[in-house]
Amino acid sequence: MSAPATHALTGQGAARAQTGLPAGAQAPAPALAALARRPLFPPAAWAGLLAATAALALLPLLNLAFAPGHPLHVSAYAVALLGKFMCYALAALALDLVWGYAGILSLGHGLFFALGGYAHGMYLMRAIGRDGVYGSDLPDFMVFLDWKAYPWYWSFTDHFWYAMLLVVAVPGALAFVFGYFAFRSRIKGVYFSIITQALTFAAMLLFFRNDTGFGGNNGFTDFKRILGFDITAPGTRAALYWATLAALAGFLVLARAVTQSKLGRVLTAIRDSESRLRFIGYEPLGFKLFVWTLSAVMCGIAGALYVPQVGIINPGEMSTETSIEMVIWVATGGRGTLVGPIVGAGAVNGLKTWFTSVFPEFWLYALGLIFVLSTLFLPQGLVGLARRLAARRGKEA
């Protein structure tokens, strides 16, 4: 028994081990109960989350309350940019749930993002009413194609809540059906990734066609109002920003709850050794399907929040690059950390904004470089780097 003894003295768990666990005790030993019942977030993380949410929530207020030129004024451009980044962050969070935890690398999350965007876009198109260029009841692109009536699948999309239902249901149903067949056939790893990529590419080609009824390569744009409010008004923009922030913070807490539950441990077990998990009595199909569908729904909601803030949705959102960029946000921020992808989406897109204004033609090279460098030097991403630095400082102190 010499080997276990030395481990107990040198290992990280030694501190906890020395607390002592009386054998055969009736109530669970405190050390075990602490392992079994973990809080959703440690108190410091709750404080950080609330502080970050409050700080982000303040920005549109600063934009509305102070006139341009005032030192506390935040430009409308900055607010719009952050609102857009938060949509990306929500998509990255969704991707982290499947990739970081369950080990399912999706190269097709752009599809769910775009579907959510299109579903909301249908409502926004109908909300234009007769204010389009042709003054028709139909959207301009339908008039241009000489269509006389809405296709059947546009039914009821003039109702906001029905469109919101589609935002959740369409990506969710697609992910469920696709996931069911893929996971049931035990398609894994790179094969699964390629199939998601192919699915997204096929959808992009479909949406590029004018006959599909979604505006072809121009997509939807020129939105005028949402729920009766002028979509370009600063107040509406602030409300959209706050809705995005609320969704991001809410889904972060939800994702944390999922990953801290026993189901979260089953997901990481699927990632690490799926066949082993089968032998202890879990059927991975249901778990993968759950997290995959949840992720697609979150991504759809991100897309739906994105469209009114950016003012356009077109099949470009389904392009290969978009989905791969999402993967890079997650990898850069830190896979399997939930906060990491949010940080990563912000950091990479911040860099992109700067880069595309200075050297627009080199952005894709820079993106590739970021991916290579973060894979080589930051295996756990920015969050992993921060944790390493914090641990080192803790040791020195």
Next chain:
Amino acid sequence: MPDKTRHGPGAGPQPEAGAGGTAAYGRVSPAGVDTAHGAILYLEDVTVSFDGFKALNRLSLDIGVGELRCIIGPNGAGKTTMMDVITGKTRPTSGTAFFGQNIDLAQLSESQIAHAGIGRKFQRPTVFERHTVFENLELAMRADKRVRPTLLGRLTDEQIGRIGHTLDLVRLTAHAGREAGLLSHGQKQWLEIGMLLMQEPLLLLLDEPVAGMTDAETERTGELLDELRGRHSLVVVEHDMDFVTRVAGGGKVTVLHEGSVLAEGTMSEVQSDPKVIEVYLGR
């Protein structure tokens, strides 16, 4: 189907028809598995061929309830393939495998077989390396393992107590909060046995439980098996003859050779069997 327990041609001598020697008749009879005839596992004429190569060749074997059965045999005798058939990883080309009298293993998936009550320890330790020792046991614990209860369920005091008990049994209490990947080889093997115990299996399959262990760890594993003896039905596949002699005691040992049973009996009977000597000492 009591007649299924008769051995097919090519099988070795079998002292009694029906249950194995040390079987305790009907002692463990959970809902679902019918062990009224005293045996928990029946293999009858099981053949598995891979592209014409017969990994198992009309193998017939039965394990009694509460029995600790050691299975030995030279490399390639079909020991691991037999485990694969029992756990549903490999389907028999022909023949039948029954758990109790009523559960046809060929009809069930791996996870269904695990639920029915067969636990398997693999040759190489396959714990979840990035989960803590505690989490490994928690994942393995007998529970409703469908999605919703897994998402919403919380550990009860009783369940935590059970995990604590198993930690004590496999002597890993001091390591409960460590990542399993940081354990020594022997500790991983025990953790895996602990994970099996958390599933409260009726039949436990141990594939080379002491491979790569130090002498002290081997001794400790022997003690652990002694504690499990009688409470679970155990099948131990092992190369280490000293270990087999130690854990088999007066119980039955089965020798596999080229995919079927060569000999069966106590360790001393088997060791004096000329066929066994020939197989082990070369021809």
